[in-house]
Amino acid sequence: MNRLFLGVAGWCVALAMFFPILWMFLTGFKTEITAVATPPAVFFKPTLENYSAVLQRADYVQFALNSVIVSLGSTFAALLLGVPAAYAMAFFPNRRTKDILLWMLSTKMLPAVGVLIPIYLLWRSLGLMDTRIGLILIDSISVLPIVVWMLFSFFREVPREILEASRMDGVSQLEELLYVLLPLSGPGIAATALLSIILCWNESFWSLNLTTVKAATLTAFTASFADPEGLFWAKLSAASTLAVAPILTFGWISQRNLARGLSFGAVK
Amino acid sequence: MATIELRNVRKKFGKHEVIHGIDLAIAEREFVAFVGPSGCGKSTLLRMIAGLEELSEGELLIDGKAAQQVPPAKRGLAMVFQNYALYPHMTVAENMSFSLRLQGLSKAARDEKVLAVARLLGMEALLDRKPRELSGGQSQRVALGRAMVRQPRAFLLDEPLSNLDAALKAQMRLELVRLHRELKTTMIYVTHDQVEAMTMADRIVVMNGGKVEQTGSPLQLYQKPASLFVAGFIGAPKMNFLDATPGAANEKGMPLTLLNGRVIEAAAGWISAKPGEQLKLGIRPEHITLDPSGELMGQITALEHLGSRTYLHARLSETVTLAVETAGDTSIREGDRQAFHLRPDFFHLFDASGQRLAHKGDKV
Numbered sequence: 001m002n003r004l005f006l007g008v009a010g011w012c013v014a015l016a017m018f019f020p021i022l023w024m025f026l027t028g029f030k031t032e033i034t035a036v037a038t039p040p041a042v043f044f045k046p047t048l049e050n051y052s053a054v055l056q057r058a059d060y061v062q063f064a065l066n067s068v069i070v071s072l073g074s075t076f077a078a079l080l081l082g083v084p085a086a087y088a089m090a091f092f093p094n095r096r097t098k099d100i101l102l103w104m105l106s107t108k109m110l111p112a113v114g115v116l117i118p119i120y121l122l123w124r125s126l127g128l129m130d131t132r133i134g135l136i137l138i139d140s141i142s143v144l145p146i147v148v149w150m151l152f153s154f155f156r157e158v159p160r161e162i163l164e165a166s167r168m169d170g171v172s173q174l175e176e177l178l179y180v181l182l183p184l185s186g187p188g189i190a191a192t193a194l195l196s197i198i199l200c201w202n203e204s205f206w207s208l209n210l211t212t213v214k215a216a217t218l219t220a221f222t223a224s225f226a227d228p229e230g231l232f233w234a235k236l237s238a239a240s241t242l243a244v245a246p247i248l249t250f251g252w253i254s255q256r257n258l259a260r261g262l263s264f265g266a267v268k
Numbered sequence: 269m270a271t272i273e274l275r276n277v278r279k280k281f282g283k284h285e286v287i288h289g290i291d292l293a294i295a296e297r298e299f300v301a302f303v304g305p306s307g308c309g310k311s312t313l314l315r316m317i318a319g320l321e322e323l324s325e326g327e328l329l330i331d332g333k334a335a336q337q338v339p340p341a342k343r344g345l346a347m348v349f350q351n352y353a354l355y356p357h358m359t360v361a362e363n364m365s366f367s368l369r370l371q372g373l374s375k376a377a378r379d380e381k382v383l384a385v386a387r388l389l390g391m392e393a394l395l396d397r398k399p400r401e402l403s404g405g406q407s408q409r410v411a412l413g414r415a416m417v418r419q420p421r422a423f424l425l426d427e428p429l430s431n432l433d434a435a436l437k438a439q440m441r442l443e444l445v446r447l448h449r450e451l452k453t454t455m456i457y458v459t460h461d462q463v464e465a466m467t468m469a470d471r472i473v474v475m476n477g478g479k480v481e482q483t484g485s486p487l488q489l490y491q492k493p494a495s496l497f498v499a500g501f502i503g504a505p506k507m508n509f510l511d512a513t514p515g516a517a518n519e520k521g522m523p524l525t526l527l528n529g530r531v532i533e534a535a536a537g538w539i540s541a542k543p544g545e546q547l548k549l550g551i552r553p554e555h556i557t558l559d560p561s562g563e564l565m566g567q568i569t570a571l572e573h574l575g576s577r578t579y580l581h582a583r584l585s586e587t588v589t590l591a592v593e594t595a596g597d598t599s600i601r602e603g604d605r606q607a608f609h610l611r612p613d614f615f616h617l618f619d620a621s622g623q624r625l626a627h628k629g630d631k632v
Contacts, residue, residue: 161353164320169367169418170341179366183357 027237071200074139086151154188270421277326301469346415422454550616562609
């Protein structure tokens with residue numbers, strides 16, 4: 001009885017979360033008139049006119065390419081900084097380690113808009129406006145706390161003795177990191193990277209504020225269809241579908257890895 | 269082959285001192301066991317020798333040279349960990365050759381060394397397996413092999429047998445002794461199991477509360493324990509302890525008054541016993557005989573039949589019990605009343621602080 005209830009509840013939550021995406025997907029194939037019809041049309045004759053309109057108006061490939069480069073680049077940069085940081089904190093902690101971790105996390109509690117002006121001015125004087133590098137820089141900084149936290153907890157699961165054995169065997173600190181720690185926490189690092197990619201892909205605030213054309217990502221692409229002078233729901237839905245399709249596919253393929261990584265410590 | 273010397277070694281974790289000044293010299297090719305209850309500091313001491321913990325104070329000399337500042341791998345020591353600590357993502361062969369790879373040896377040279385060690389340990393068939401495909405005993409062998417490949421100057425073994433079952437333990441004990449003989453290398457072995465220490469070591473260091481209680485050969489510790497702690501720790505079943513008060517000694521012996529008022533005669537030669545002081549009389553189970561005219565009377569509460577011999581547990585009073593070794597085919601039953609005789613030549617006497625009283629037969 002209890003299990004049945006949990007099963008039903010699980011399905012309800014899953015459907016509730018999936019429904020908006022499904023509705024968006026369907027709306028993308030409606031005409032602008034059926035899209036706003038009341039009662040909502042469930043059965044309709046699908047059309048591709050929104051997609052062709054959207055693709056005509058903007059260079060989808062350009063935006064998508066920016067999204068790929070920025071999310072991969074930011075993730076790479078965040079890992080490059082985060083791995084050594086988490087290694088140091090997990091294996092050579094001092095009195096302040098806990099405080100530093102908390103402080104890092106607390107930066108995520110600050111609304112991004114709070115630092116918009118300083119960042120904007122900085123980026124402008126550094127010539128980083130509307131550049132991929134500029135966006136990678138800000139995105140990697142904003143995922144860094146989460147990356148460090150995740151890596152930190154994965155590293156803590158690695159048995160100390162194995163690292164000590166490698167020290168007896170004569171590893172340098174870099175060799176210990178590369179030959180022992182990284183292979184041992186592979187699933188954890190993969191999960192961290194996946195999550196970071198997804199977060200960077202969906203990041204819109206900085207993309208909207210720091211880019212215009214050259215470095216704009218798919219979130220900016222989507223936003224450009226939210227027209228102030230009249231709502232084109234069908235076109236917006238088509239654009240949104242195009243924007244989330246790659247990351248959804250990516251998430252779908254890697255979901256097993258992600259789940260394994262996130263429960264890495266628990267199952268061991 | 270290395271000598272290892274500790275001089276006034278201390279270890280503090282924060283303000284808490286766990287090793288209180290240890291002096292110890294380990295000779296070349298010696299098999300030394302650190303033994304003691306958990307928390308006595310034996311593992312910490314071993315880890316300081318390995319270089320995995322820093323010394324808070326004191327000196328560590330390996331082959332006569334100060335080694336405190338030398339990184340672990342450069343000390344020429346190999347360590348075997350309690351839970352083996354194999355690299356799970358490497359095969360057995362890769363586990364064993366990892367240190368050689370770091371030294372920059374060629375693949376051919378590495379393979380040759382790994383194979384030689386694998387032969388010695390009888391595990392050529394395991395070389396391509398991953399650690400998760402090994403049993404406990406096999407993992408143990410690989411851990412040993414990984415240490416041996418490096419041809420270290422000394423082996424440090426941290427409770428290496430504690431995760432094995434009893435039969436495998438007994439077998440590995442013999443094997444370790446054989447390896448020690450063949451490798452002709454210094455070995456330091458940490459264990460909480462006095463049987464392992466007794467059966468393998470040339471010399472045992474008994475530790476308690478961060479201090480060395482006594483150092484000596486297994487039989488020295490067994491026959492002349494320096495303190496109440498060592499007397500109780502070495503030997504199974506434990507040595508029996510009775511409260512006793514000595515009277516005036518003469519050439520023939522010394523009277524001891526037991527708690528029940530009985531007076532028994534200890535052998536002569538206890539130099540430092542002062543009449544009237546509170547002592548502990550220690551006597552091992554095998555030094556008590558069944559004797560109808562014996563000085564102690566007790567009721568049998570339990571019997572442990574081991575086949576070749578039997579251990580009797582007798583209650584002398586509300587608080588005092590006695591373990592006695594007797595023949596394997598004894599006819600005594602639980603509940604029987606029995607008289608016991610304590611053989612005076614095998615008494616151990618300890619003063620109120622737990623130190624052994626001086627005896628004229630002790631070598632000074």
